[in-house]
Amino acid sequence: MEGVGGMAERKIRVLIAKPGLDGHDRGAKVVARALRDAGMEVIYTGIRQTPEMIAEAALQEDVQVVGLSILSGAHLELFPRVIEACRARGVTPDKTLFFCGGIIPQEDVPALKAMGFQAVFGPGANTHDIVGFVRDSVQAPA
């Protein structure tokens, strides 16, 4: 809402994407809706995203947060390529908050964190926790 003074609130803009061939998007949509209900603006790019498509969207939309959803088990192969494509465009994990979720085994979490993902939400994670994490972790845009 525009404030009476005309200054727009500093909205948190989040990109939610599903890389690879995994077509099960219900989880991603649930997270997207939860973030919207928490007052955030969610750019939802849908399924079958290549790392380049995700990185392009992150660049053009200047999001503060990138959330990747994957249920196919290909995260260790695809996520590094997403991070790399983002870095090539100047979108880096130190300035942009990366998190992920889906079917991701516990033992893969350290590798993902080392890549730059600040949180991994496995099966059973609840949206309340995800919303809280994003809200607490993101810095207000300049």
Next chain:
Amino acid sequence: MTSPDADLQACFLQGDRLALARLLTAVENGTETGLAALRALYARSGRARTIGITGAPGTGKSTVTNGLAKAFRRRGESVGIVAVDPSSPYTQGAILGDRVRMQELTSDPEIFIRSLASRGALGGLSAATIDVVSLLDAFGKEVILIETVGAGQDEVEIAGTAQTTVLLNTPGAGDDIQAMKAGIMEIADVLAVNKADLPGADVLISQLRALLSLIPDRRWLPPIVRLIATDAVGIDDLVDACDQHYAFLQESGRLQEVERDRARHQLLALARQQLLAGLMDHTGGQARLEALVEAIAAREIDPHSAARQWVAQEGRA
């Protein structure tokens, strides 16, 4: 101007898309960085063609925008797309999903797509949209497509922003009533019937023709274009219609009028914002507002007199 601001503007002028993206955020949020950028870069705007695409939800706006962008790219023109979606009036959040229908455009570095939430703007069009369009223009985009949800006043808003307004309709219940809503038919420069393979397309086209004949004499008669956007059928005809309208604007001198209308519209909106901000910023502005609200609700004073008192007492910022 701060040094980071100067750096951002310098990168922008060199065609750096990350700088463009950052400055778009700055103008959307109305920050000092954004205002400085508009001050410095506004003179470079005014060269782009702007085309608004509007229509009720489900009429295929994103798919049509996708088709139009590809067509303009085939002609070698650099394209910007601004896709506006409504913010929830309850949570102020939004799902911005127009990119889903424009997947194939992400691999083309000459197409820049920016999704915006309406942020409570009346009529569904974000107040910052004009500034976003100006920056894309200054960046060198030759054609800027502005896509918004059409409902009520949206069409009027977009007509104040775009040079050519394309109104999408689809065959089906209620569309004829939609088309007759006040102001809609007058606003459209091009009428498009999408999903033209569905039953009822011919009937809809006759209804649109009949409605057009009711409008008092205009210098430009909106053409009606049949589309099946998902198959890219009719997109070239739509491009031709837009080109013809643009040629009409140039030849008739209407183009300058359109630019002046846009400037007037934005100046008035910004002045209103700034005057109200001035009233609120004045010491005790919020308290004064609440006191008057109480008085009105208690029927101690009528709203017109209250407004007069408020403005007169606080003076100008």
